[in-house]
């Protein structure tokens with residue numbers, strides 16, 4: 001037991017990274033059942049009953065604790081927090097903007113606030129605002145990031161040196177070597193995204209999983225969306241977006257996500273994934289993966 005497992009009520013300090021519609025209840029429950037901490041994603045939830053339904057579905061599959069991510073840009077943040085509290089969720093990660101107003105809302109409802117940060121300076125500010133823990137997310141991570149950041153190997157010790165609250169390392173962790181390295185860097189836990197996409201329980205289409213499995217460590221690129229960037233698999237579409245020959249609005253629409261992430265048309269939308277894709281060569285069950293992470 002360490003500070004993270006004690007805070008979250010799980011066996012292993014392994015958090016499933018929030019990943020939009022592919023954080024399906026089966027995946028979330030499988031992570032919690034295997035001793036990790038499953039996390040539901042709410043960034044794109046526009047109907048609070050959808051979240052309630054997902055929580056209830058997850059609860060049918062596991063009696064172990066799981067959490068959720070609150071994305072600061074979502075206009076429904078207060079309503080989503082109410083539902084998470086009503087359903088007894090014990091911890092929430094906060095990303096996508098300032099946690100200033102969100103941390104007190106979570107604390108009022110007796111939930112832990114874990115703030116996702118890209119720099120040590122932002123970690124220090126989050127601690128001053130009352131965060132209970134920090135996810136230090138390195139720039140090799142899959143998904144959204146800003147223009148200021150550092151890789152996990154540099155960011156995690158920099159954050160651990162600056163804050164007193166527990167630090168969770170995210171970005172580039174895909175096997176037991178990365179898992180153990182995170183603790184050597186000063187983290188008390190890990191948050192993993194990309195590696196969990198390539199598991200049997202993840203609802204992502206096999207074409208998404210196969211593209212990760214086939215990818216090299218140089219197989220991702222950063223698509224510039226103005227206020228932020230997205231690290232994604234370097235498909236033809238992503239190459240076109242980087243060169244400016246493809247339409248970003250179309251590539252990031254809800255329909256594009258559905259067609260590419262869930263239905264497997266990888267030319268239709270951007271497939272976010274981290275550099276760790278280059279280390280992934282199999283699609284195990286979540287339990288097999290967590291066993292390898294912890295005991296491999």
Ligand SMILES: Cc1cc2nc3c(=O)[nH]c(=O)nc-3n(C[C@H](O)[C@H](O)[C@H](O)COP(=O)(O)O)c2cc1C
Nearest residue numbers: 017018019043095141142143171172193194272274
């Ligand atoms: C497909 C995808 C979607 C993501 N969506 C979110 C999100 O909605 N909110 C969030 O905080 N992080 C999001 N992330 C980041 C992950 O939660 C996690 O921090 C990151 O994947 C860790 O790096 P890794 O991919 O190297 O494991 C996303 C990542 C991916 C790959």
